Amino acid sequence: MFLRRKHTQKDDSEQRDAKVSELRTAIGPLSGRSSMYCTDACLRRYLEARNWNVSKAMKMLEETLKWRLTYKPEEIRWHEVAHEGETGKVSRANFHDRQGRTVLIMRPGMQNTTSAENNIRHLVYLIENAILNLSEGQEQMSWLIDFTGFSLSTSVPIRTARDIIYILQSHYPERLAIAFLYNPPRFFEPFYKAVRLFLDPKTAQKVKFVYAKNKDSVELMQSYFDVENLPSEFGGNATLKYDHEEFSRLMARDDVTTAKFWGIDEKPHQISNGH
Template identity: 75%
Template sequence: MFRRRNNSNNCQEDDSLQRDAKVNELKAAIGPLSGRSLKYCTDACLMRYLEARNWNVDKSKKMLEETLNWRSTYKPEEIRWHEVASEGETGKVFRASFHDRYGRTVLILRPGLQNTSSQDNQIRHLVYLIENAILNLPDGQEQMAWLIDFTGWSLNTNVPIKTARDSANILQNHYPERLAIAFLYNPPRIFEAFWKIVKYFLDPKTFQKVKFVYPKKKDSVELMKSYFDVENLPTEFGGRATLQYDHEDFSRMMAQDDVKGASVWGFDNKLIHVSKGCMGTEVSPDPVPLALPAS
């Protein structure tokens, strides 16, 4: 909607003013907020919803209200690692120890390591890790990157179509403009049939962010390397780093992040129990009421 011209400071300033005006318009359309909804609806958040709906305030308002309703019932910020840790035992989805060239948090997905059959728990695990990726974004960065490794993938380990559809809907409807890029590395030919169905669940903006990378296709490899330093990129993705997932170490890190997340969302006044278990450190906060004072 807005055009930027690098050789014109005035044009950039005009764009910024127009964006700010749209944010204020959306803010007014939503009306007064409190508790977690107020904490969630930052100016940057409103900007993402506007961007996702091409700066149409009415459509952005509808989208945001649907997200606020979803968050009030699903409560993604309340999910704790010990509740979903069994889903992560194989390292099928985890936050990488490195960032991309733009400082974005990176999630690594390895669908060939699927280890459970509960679709609800699989989605809950993914939502937890999306929230965790956002929690660990550096200042000034709003988006994450996904690297998807198809080693070991088969139709037997593939998630059901319904799970793929529900996951896609949550990502694009409730985390708009959070995904910067998703690289699908060397998917087998049989995946193409599955993709032909899944792609219809994606809106055009999300679809454009999905990139297929094949080791023998130089252009796709160079595109991925423009986002990642090969020294950080695991060998599974054509890089030089060794990919190691230690579930106990990752569990301890997630437990620490649960404490950080509780602080961010204003759970500081609730007693957080920390105990040692077979999975490492676990964090089990007391139930939190829906409406909390904004900090």
């Protein structure tokens, strides 16, 4: 009589490592930035997003590599998108969540431009920047969305929302830990219902609505964030103050780090004033 060997986490880990190797073999030799992009951790994210199906993960990854070659997100510099950020509609927080993850703050009520292309470019820049600033061993970031001042006139068109969701889900898989939508107005609900149609079910589960008067939703958010770090706009004790000049200096410094990381040779004046 044979005893069935107990299934262990080690078995899962070994199987997943084997899938990573299989995916790496499937995509073949890479060069330049594509090679730098395709770390083992990166391949795991694509496999995770496709339920560890190697052929589906390969297709997804190949699409991303094509997109990165043409869109060149690592070459976007702050001076090119700074005008989009003047109101602080999207910014990287100066605090982390309880897991030490980078936090992006979105304030759709601060929308200041109408170009969908530039809005998306600005967001892609900040996602790349958030990834650059992830702590050691962290793969994901958290999002906080404040609806103060939000109205139908400041909301992005459904088509733009769909394009943003496509980029996030297709080219930044498994980068979202959680997204908290704080006190969205009632008229936002039909907009979200339309947008949710484009969301992958796994992503949709990470989107949480929080209402200041709903104890359970507030407690859920506070399980992710220390109230001393959390701005008052999200029910915390801190002050959310966006200083565009200060943030621009921070981004300009990070642009130097980005260029070094990707091995991009840039002239100093390109970084300092954009001319």
